[in-house]
Amino acid sequence: MLLEINNVDKGYGHGRFHKKVCVLENVSLTLDKGKTVGIMGDSGKGKTTLGLLMAGVIRPDKGRILLNGQDIWAGSRKERDKKKAQIQMVFQHPEAAFNPRWTMEQSVREPCHIYKISLSPQDIADKMARVGLGTKLLKRYPSQLSGGELQRIALARLLTISPSVIVLDEPTSMLDVITQAKIIRLLMEIQENTGISFIFITHDRELARVMCHETHDIGDLSLPSSRVEIRIAAEEQTLDL
């Protein structure tokens, strides 16, 4: 068991004026090495929140997220960083995922800069080659590249710190069909070569079928109590009609 999520709760909104809204309640999920787990569901149901939780960006209100049996939020800062580096994330909007004032090279170097790992130009060229791009693009700015290229570079950037899990939050939903196919194929190649695990968040059932070893519906994973009530009410309504 590489990544394990145990009974995690997450809600948003706090303070005097906001009522807390539970987005995820009692979610459990496991991910094995070299596997892809798909998370399906409509928008607004907390797919991205689950992704952020798994990538260690936000902290769960309740429950634990275990990487190789260790809680990713436990331990000293240094230990936490070590675990966090193992789980990385790719986002939906490739154009927005890069600092517009940085060249691609600066962006690719960023993770290594954060975790204080040295990175030679040869390493960068290797990673870029692995995602099918030349090093020439490194001199450019995000606005000068296409969505497909940016998403590839986003992957190359993560590969520089060789994570064991990558959370893919609708990585192809902003791309056209053909680029999507290329990226999906690239992801599967990377998985084959490195044994990396993916959490694949998508709303495209067909895509999930191709890409994932198993898929879960976010609605089945998480049933906040308020939503249960709504669901019952909705069922009653349909019975009426």
Place this chain on the structure above:
Amino acid sequence: MAFLTPASVLETGPMNKHSRNWKEGALILMAAALPGVSILFFKNMDIANALFSPWLPPGDGHLLGTNDVGQDIFFQLISAGGRSLMVGMAAALTATLVGTLTGCVAGYYRGIADRVIMGLADIFLLIPDIPLVIVLVSFFEPGLFNVIIVIAMTSWPGTARVVRSRMLKIKEYPFVLNARSLGAGDGHIIFKHILPHTGELILAKATLAVASAMLTETGISFLGLGDPCQVTWGSMLHGVFAGAGLINGYWWWYLPPVLCISVTVMGFNLAGFYLQKGWGGNFPADSPLNRQGQIPGKTHPEVPALTGINPPVLINNKDTQTLAPEPDTLNPISKPHNQAPDTQPPSFPLDRQIFRILNLGVEFGIECETNQKKTIKALDGVNLSLVKGDRMAIIGESGSGKSILFLAMLGLLPYNARMSGEVFFRGKRMASFSRKHYQHIRAWDIAYVPQGAGNALNPVIKVGHQISERMRIHGSISKKKGMVMAARLLGQTGITNSHQRVHYYPHQFSGGMNQRVLLAMALAGENSVLLADEPTKGLDDKTKEDVLNIFLKLNREAVAVVTHDLWFARQFAKTIVVMYKGIILEQAPADSFFTAPYHPYSKALLNALPSQGILNPVIMSSHNRYAETDPGDKHGGDSYRIDGGDDDDDDRSNKKNKEISRGCPWARECEEFHDRCRHMPRLFSHNIHKVRCWCHAAGN
């Protein structure tokens, strides 16, 4: 997504776009600081304190005369200027540092820190500046250092607020979230990601702060609250006032400092204005996220000229020159596949053809941030005819011009679109139609299902009224009757309990149901032609099937659907039209298209479907072709923009890209790329299968 709306800030890229404003600002700044920094040109300023005879007018050894104690005013002016500028800059620097720091903390961490800091800032902003400064200065001892501190104390809140609001904005951008997901700490995010985006704002603000600090300092010194031993421009004026220079008319005594202060303050203000305009103020609107479908800067192939034979495409590369077929003999360059409108009058059976589109081109003029006008070609040389009994599906990616085609057919193009070519409707030129005629056609002949269930319906009108709107406007039936009719139509589209639901508002329906409401609206007039723009977008599999069934049952003269849902196209259509970048690449009967597409793009499109085997390695290599094989073309590919070439290599590939962009639009990514693809092929016909590809030129 919520964090995408203010995307305009994201696109700044390299700074060269606004270098003119920036340069102007810097120039003015230098000019403004000149009176102040001129102290640096004089080695020995003791002369400023030397005494001569008092009240000497200008000239005669003293450039600007002397004052009441006999000091040379010119040298006094220069030494005072240095001090004034120093005070202004030091105060502005302190205020900016404090303001930036507090603004960062408040904006990034929010919560209690935000409330305390912003509360303090508000208090400082509430109290009038000058009285506060006077009180504070008289409380401390007079002296330049105290003046600096006091001015800084009163001017930090402005910077703090600006930095905080920018911080709040940029903090929400996806790239910051991305950095956090990489594991970056707060320090890294603030200093590497967010602060650089506030840099120019802070600089502009600081420049303005220098001006206001100098003015405040002048005021304080003029009131005699400055350090009496250290003369500034303000205390020079104080001297004039105390020494009765004004009454005696010693203009050479008071005019120079007044002028110096005015020019310097004005200059700093102007420089701040330019810096703000050039960098910080408004960001260019042309952000990658603002682009809608069309990609500015991506060159489209030339529109084939309307008349006769097109000029041959010029080729820069000598190697390919020989390969270029002779234009006169072969006439290979894109040309309307049948006839040009002015050489041959449209002669086609009027009874069968409903729409006849001849060489249609649509261009959009877009004004970009540098005030240059760009044109984007949304459609280019489109020839198409919709005949009776046809069910046509126009497929292509977003930005391929499918929706624009429909709008052109309806005469509903946006105001900034320029149309060329002709659209014939039932044998008549649509361009000659009057407004009334158009309205009549839209009411009774062509029905249109717009895209986007989310915002195509009026949220404050009941769906039943919206469905019957067409009949109520043109058929003048009552509201009540309209509702009954709407219920029937809604029931036809597969919504159960439609009698009750016609009284719902759009927000009470799900996206799929709204989509069906739009369809019911289009069905209301029993119009003979139906144009539907993405009728299955955002629907789940079950609803898609329902919509498909409605479409299959439709009894209309002709139905055309724009879609990128290939499944729907396959089930529904008799004719398939493939569009790419505003050009028709292939037109074929559905059966032959789906069994054996001709165009490489169509093949790629079909193979890209997840259900169709995304893994097919023959057609779908994961690596971009140009990345490995062709070194000169390395960064062409699907790049949006080719920047202005920083070395020879770039120049060469730019040229190449431009060449390719004149040719087949798919050439850059085509697996079967050949040199002749640098020219636009025409639409070759193989019986009824038409394809715009050189590979299929032989059979023609």
